[in-house]
Amino acid sequence: MMRPWLLCLPCILGVVLHQGGAAEEGYKRKVHIEFNSTYKGTTVNLLHIRAVGLEDTVHYVWSTMGVPTMLLVHTNSAHSMLHLNWTKLVSSSPFKAIQIEPSTSVQHATALMFTRVFEYYDGNNTADFTHISKPNFYPAYDLEYLVWEHGDWIFNASTRTAVFRGANASDSSHFQNGSISFQVTAFDSTGRENVPPSLLHTANSSKIEFRIEGVTPRGNFSRFGLEMVMLERKGGFKTMKSVQTIDDEYTPTIFKMAQMLSHAENKSHTQSFMQWKAVAYSSPMARRDEALPCQYYDLQDQNGTLNMARTIAQAYFGENLQENHIIQALNISFGIADGDFYDNTHYLSWSSLIGIGSPPEESFSIMVICIMAVALGSPVLLLLVGGLVVFIWKKKHYSEYEPIN
Numbered sequence: 001m002m003r004p005w006l007l008c009l010p011c012i013l014g015v016v017l018h019q020g021g022a023a024e025e026g027y028k029r030k031v032h033i034e035f036n037s038t039y040k041g042t043t044v045n046l047l048h049i050r051a052v053g054l055e056d057t058v059h060y061v062w063s064t065m066g067v068p069t070m071l072l073v074h075t076n077s078a079h080s081m082l083h084l085n086w087t088k089l090v091s092s093s094p095f096k097a098i099q100i101e102p103s104t105s106v107q108h109a110t111a112l113m114f115t116r117v118f119e120y121y122d123g124n125n126t127a128d129f130t131h132i133s134k135p136n137f138y139p140a141y142d143l144e145y146l147v148w149e150h151g152d153w154i155f156n157a158s159t160r161t162a163v164f165r166g167a168n169a170s171d172s173s174h175f176q177n178g179s180i181s182f183q184v185t186a187f188d189s190t191g192r193e194n195v196p197p198s199l200l201h202t203a204n205s206s207k208i209e210f211r212i213e214g215v216t217p218r219g220n221f222s223r224f225g226l227e228m229v230m231l232e233r234k235g236g237f238k239t240m241k242s243v244q245t246i247d248d249e250y251t252p253t254i255f256k257m258a259q260m261l262s263h264a265e266n267k268s269h270t271q272s273f274m275q276w277k278a279v280a281y282s283s284p285m286a287r288r289d290e291a292l293p294c295q296y297y298d299l300q301d302q303n304g305t306l307n308m309a310r311t312i313a314q315a316y317f318g319e320n321l322q323e324n325h326i327i328q329a330l331n332i333s334f335g336i337a338d339g340d341f342y343d344n345t346h347y348l349s350w351s352s353l354i355g356i357g358s359p360p361e362e363s364f365s366i367m368v369i370c371i372m373a374v375a376l377g378s379p380v381l382l383l384l385v386g387g388l389v390v391f392i393w394k395k396k397h398y399s400e401y402e403p404i405n
């Protein structure tokens with residue numbers, strides 16, 4: 001009675017609607033990347049990504065000077081430029097060595113610093129910082145004192161990626177074959193990467209992948225965490241938000257997305273964001289069984305407690321960071337209670353997106369739309385077809401009586 005291909009109708013309809021939505025997201029930017037591995041005999045490196053849109057520019061500036069730091073500056077001009085005074089940057093007072101000109105075009109600026117990597121003994125297998133007492137933390141890896149590798153081979157113009165790889169040169173028992181690294185990827189359009197978590201990115205964002213590779217753990221029950229510090233001018237503020245999704249096609253079994261949003265005083269829209277799926281991976285393949293759920297802890301105001309290294313945040317925002325800026329910090333820990341320990345694979349990777357405006361919203365994937373369409377659509381179709389059959393049957397039935405009139 002009902003033809004099987006009818007079942008596909010809602011699916012096709014769903015895909016058409018989905019494509020229609022995707023076309024709107026096709027905002028593109030021209031991406032320019034400059035990488036300076038080291039400046040004249042110093043260890044200061046600098047990566048500048050300039051993502052130019054129709055009427056605006058997003059600048060991402062990275063350096064491992066001090067601690068690995070990213071500056072995000074959004075301007076309302078397609079011609080804004082980075083002005084860099086190298087001699088000043090490498091001097092003991094780098095304030096204002098980095099400027100974005102024209103400065104009046106700057107709409108929003110924020111800095112993100114990666115300060116410490118924690119390793120702790122998780123004998124109770126809880127994977128939760130709040131249940132770990134101080135003595136169970138090994139001395140943290142202070143990223144300020146790692147030595148960062150320099151060289152052109154860690155910058156790849158064709159994939160628009162750069163890697164900052166750090167190790168403790170004087171600690172061969174843990175870092176002989178290992179490193180802690182940050183991989184930055186720039187995007188010029190909307191899309192997804194092949195490897196999970198395959199976050200939906202747009203031209204308004206870039207990706208940061210944090211990795212611990214081959215570092216020898218200090219115990220068999222080691223787990224890791226990461227501390228980040230965020231900074232912006234007074235008046236702005238950040239909020240954390242946890243978003244639930246029902247679609248886990250790209251990250252099996254992970255339904256949680258974390259978002260850190262920057263707001264400006266008296267402005268309703270989001271200025272910038274950092275977004276991540278609540279998952280890390282214990283292998284570069286990032287297979288389903290290698291997913292390590294992760295969790296974040298409360299944003300902490302850093303009130304006078306922060307002893308800040310000399311970073312490109314100072315080079316841009318200037319002196320007296322603590323007085324004129326809001327400084328907050330956030331911890332993330334990797335792993336799940338009763339899950340595997342780092343010792344299993346000696347590998348950990350965690351990805352996040354950072355960009356301007358509101359974070360990309362996951363719409364339902366085509367697969368989920370099809371499943372929903374078939375699941376929800378078939379009964380509706382059956383009802384419709386059934387209704388039609390009954391209608392026609394009735395009409396036919398009544399018409400048989402018509403001649404009586």
Ligand SMILES: *[C@@H]1O[C@H](CO)[C@@H](O)[C@H](O)[C@H]1NC(C)=O
Nearest residue numbers: 025027053056202203204357
């Ligand atoms: C990206 O930013 C531009 C300029 O601010 C905006 O017009 C566009 O809608 C944004 N695109 C996405 C996908 O967020």
Ligand SMILES: *[C@@H]1O[C@H](CO)[C@@H](O)[C@H](O)[C@H]1NC(C)=O
Nearest residue numbers: 033034035036038039040086
């Ligand atoms: C930095 O890199 C850019 C292009 O990659 C190059 O033109 C410039 O001269 C470099 N600057 C320094 C100080 O090395």
Ligand SMILES: *[C@@H]1O[C@H](CO)[C@@H](O)[C@H](O)[C@H]1NC(C)=O
Nearest residue numbers: 084085086087088089091097
């Ligand atoms: C760069 O900074 C140094 C030291 O502060 C200063 O002497 C020099 O004039 C500056 N160069 C430019 C081009 O502004």
Ligand SMILES: *[C@@H]1O[C@H](CO)[C@@H](O)[C@H](O)[C@H]1NC(C)=O
Nearest residue numbers: 121122123124131132133136
């Ligand atoms: C395990 O839990 C017990 C009870 O809460 C606590 O006393 C102990 O310190 C924990 N051990 C570790 C290694 O965290």
Ligand SMILES: *[C@@H]1O[C@H](CO)[C@@H](O)[C@H](O)[C@H]1NC(C)=O
Nearest residue numbers: 152153154155156157158159
């Ligand atoms: C850049 O990445 C591409 C694709 O992964 C690779 O084929 C190429 O060899 C890389 N280039 C360098 C200089 O590493």
Ligand SMILES: *[C@@H]1O[C@H](CO)[C@@H](O)[C@H](O)[C@H]1NC(C)=O
Nearest residue numbers: 140141142145146168170171
């Ligand atoms: C590097 O290793 C040395 C020797 O083990 C240690 O004294 C130092 O604290 C380590 N530095 C960092 C940043 O972990």
Ligand SMILES: *[C@@H]1O[C@H](CO)[C@@H](O)[C@H](O)[C@H]1NC(C)=O
Nearest residue numbers: 172173174175176177214216
């Ligand atoms: C580093 O790798 C070499 C060769 O594979 C191995 O002999 C050495 O034991 C490793 N060192 C550590 C600290 O794992």
Ligand SMILES: *[C@@H]1O[C@H](CO)[C@@H](O)[C@H](O)[C@H]1NC(C)=O
Nearest residue numbers: 121217218219220221222343
């Ligand atoms: C880790 O486990 C191995 C094998 O089970 C054992 O030989 C080693 O002593 C353990 N190391 C620590 C620090 O517990």
Ligand SMILES: *[C@@H]1O[C@H](CO)[C@@H](O)[C@H](O)[C@H]1NC(C)=O
Nearest residue numbers: 233234235236264265266267
């Ligand atoms: C925000 O609004 C308040 C009250 O309306 C005002 O006092 C303040 O100056 C405004 N701030 C900015 C940055 O416009």
Ligand SMILES: *[C@@H]1O[C@H](CO)[C@@H](O)[C@H](O)[C@H]1NC(C)=O
Nearest residue numbers: 301302303304305322323324
């Ligand atoms: C830190 O907080 C205390 C109380 O909340 C306040 O009195 C102090 O001025 C603050 N310090 C800075 C540097 O903001």
Ligand SMILES: *[C@@H]1O[C@H](CO)[C@@H](O)[C@H](O)[C@H]1NC(C)=O
Nearest residue numbers: 118129227297300329330331
């Ligand atoms: C992160 O966790 C470590 C270890 O528990 C703690 O010392 C530090 O204050 C935490 N930082 C933040 C920003 O919560």
